[in-house]
Amino acid sequence: MHMNYRLVPNTSRGLLPYLQQANIQYTILISDLQEAVENQTGLRSHRNRRSLPEYNYEVYHSLEEIQDWMYHLNKTHSDLVHMFSVGKSYEGRPLFVLKLGKRSRPYKKAVWIDCGIHAREWIGPAFCQWFVKEALQTYQTDPAMRKMLTQLYFYVMPVFNVDGYHFSWTYDRFWRKTRSKNTRFRCHGVDANRNWKVKWCDEGASFHPCDDTYCGPFPESEPEVKAVAHFLRKHRKQIKAYLSFHAYAQMLLYPYSYKYATIPNFSCVESAAYNAVNALQSAYGIRYRYGPASSTLYVSSGSSMDWAYKNGIPYAFAFELRDTGHFGFLLPETLIKPTCTETMLAVKNITLHLLKKCH
Template identity: 50%
Template sequence: MWIDCGIHAREWISPAFCLIFVHYSLSFYNQNPDITQILDNMDVYVMPVMNPDGYKYTWTKNRMWRKNRSSKKNTSCIGVDLNRNFDANWCTIGASPDPCEEIYCGAFPESEPESLAVANFLRSHKDSIQIYLSIHSYSQMLIIPYSCSMDEAENHSDLYEMVKQAAENIRRYYRSVYTYGPGAKTIYLAPGGSDDWAYNIGIKYSFTFELQDRGHYGFLLPPSHIQGACNEALTAVKTIALKVIEKTQTATGPRETV
């Protein structure tokens, strides 16, 4: 399982979740049965901040900055939207070729060192990675492919059932409402996204989570909401991971204990 956070600089709850996920995993392994089962059956890669330069900039200069901080020739505008920079219907409707726009797709797919590094790692591990998760905010949504087109994923029904169950568990335990479904139909067309690209290279359980809230605080979620937002996301991660483990073990048999 791969989890990345902080692809968009201003979405501070996202890196917070990655760190809380690591802390929870270390603290509750062999205590909580769900996380124990997940860690006994999966290696987990966690990237706490995919966009470190942009993230730092939101702390020091501009709290609402979205893109990375790369500079380009022939323009004074800074940055590329890393979640429009992957090779999934790259720079079509829902992205912009204008370097001054917040959804600027970059000069070409994987033009940015951040997206290129992640893409190279995932390509080299695509045969073993079962789940791709990208954590964003805000709007409380659990998104499945595709966002880059109106097409449905080949395993749409499996993916849809997983996010439906995750949303139901969040509502049951925390009374929070999360909508769910394919990105293009649930939010808007967003080509060049990491989740669609990961799905297309063969990682068939690919998801984007949009964490709290639904717009009252937006990107400026107060510290008092951090734990609750992360608990909700953790519930969704565990729901999905356990379902994928069940499906893969049904297909291949349980992992041998050595």
Template identity: 75%
Template sequence: LQVGLWQPSSISHVTEGTVMDVHIPWNSSQMLLAYFQQESIQYKVLVADLQKEIEKLHGYRSSRKRRSVPGYNYEVYHSLEEIQKWMLQMNSTHSDFVYVFSIGKSYEKRPLFVLQLGKKYRQYKRAVWIDCGIHAREWIGPAFCQWFVKEAVETYKSDPIMRRLLNQLIIYVMPVLNVDGYHYSWTTDRLWRKTRSKGSQFYCRGVDANRNWKVNWCNEGASSHPCDDTYCGPFPESEPEVKAVANFLHKHRRRIKAYLSFHAYAQMLLYPYSYTYAMIPNFNCVESAAYNAVIALQSAYGVRYTHGPASSTLYVSSGSSMDWAYKNGIPYAFAFELRDTGHYGFLLPESLIKPTCAETMLAVKTITMHLMKKCH
């Protein structure tokens, strides 16, 4: 009996008392539920028909295309092609403070586009890096990255905080880090997580792009087996997408003061370390930024986020981008796990894009405002 793990991402994180979210093939569901009852294991069916939910989203998309709403709709999920077209469009319509560039190519030779936001009149400015879509199936991530850019452009004149951020900082936004995997989650397998690289020995494709970084690589919380969802890859930075981002961050590490990565799902705001329970040297500063961020987030719709070090708040994992950023001198490194806590999981409905993004904006602004202070 094979089950797909949604939370936690690896079987190594499952111990007695762990709450798990799994998806199972319809033809084996009765057998598994009977086993749960026999062993007195508590369970709850969150999504009764996963296929139906996936088809509902795709059916809605095709009817939406026929309606052809004028302008870009930020309250729906977009394919990679649509997102990349949108990035180029933003570059041409808001050239005063949006600049698009590529930091390399993916395994399947797609461009790795990054948007640079900020007023260009100052030579040397501190910077913030934001990435989304490191895991292909977490569609709310890329939706948030696009929302962030929209807010930056639309509220620059009316919002003093946004104006201050864009005047004093450079903000790099990478809406889809794992471009090949994201494309594949649209065309072939909605629940695909990894990249799409091909190893020589196994038929299984892809590497977990958040276990492939050169920091305590391939230890606890990562798998050395190519067929696993948390496969760490044949060597650190084996994935061209990871290598390109690592090279860019390393090159600009003196000016980048914050690294923010957006994932789903769990409603958590995490900071280093992921790979050890040790406390980071600037714990007080980072903890207060995280605490204030989740309070700000909750003020929008009352949604509660847990915050804390990733290892003790979520689980231990090695080779993560957040730990790598912190170890390479970026003092504020955070990973957001956006909505929800499992009711929809990776299939968060489009109706929840707006509230999720609106509340997350408050948290991101709170963290970036911390950079304006001397606290490092």
């Protein structure tokens, strides 16, 4: 089992001799994390990241930039894009979703895609933006994309945890949770992927408000989770696939997360995952592991993927994007393009599988 840890300055002096004594093998992945953070965010001021006709999809964008980009697409691509809000965050920010697709018939099945449930996983929102860009740019030229957008709607939420994402840009690059306040403890935030009403706060979640996997005071306590759950419940008959994008581990996961058990439609989901992982690998040779989240990654309760599946969405997947720990959450901007390109192949593969068979 590989574990990655982030150490407070000067603690490594005491820890390394202890690891050696205990005969625990270790590798130092990033020796100066502060420097790595500054390198990634220091370039921001010199670059034209904002002007929308030349929006750069190969850099990370702040929440404000992403929201401006959404407004812009809503205005300029009104034939294929409809922007709406499912609610407000704890700090009062709108929770925007882009509905993508040709208004070709009154009723169409749909795919839900969300990114950025965990604030520090910046490659997630980068992929959601990439997906939208690819859909709009290749709609005319790629028959597969045309088929996808004609036969389905895609609900794309580029930043689920808007408050946390903003906080990870302004104060703490490694922030994970939401930003709700806890009255008894001085700690902020709930893990938005432990706050769903499915085996809530069981194994793999914490009751302590200061922990990174804090499940919250009750299920759907976080306005962000409540808003998305409400939207998905309302559209549960329409939505056939739920895709959530995380980082990092290079895995494609499906239910269950909260227990070691086989889902009823295992063969359909498993073959979709197998084909998606092969499609992804065809781009750069990156091998993703795939399987039930509990046995492939770890057991966790109250996750959005399990909740979506339990609420009647037959295909529920969580992607853990690049890498496997060398850069971790600080995936360099030079790797945005290859990561998104290969992930795009997997998503298209799952979508076309959905249109072909197995419901």
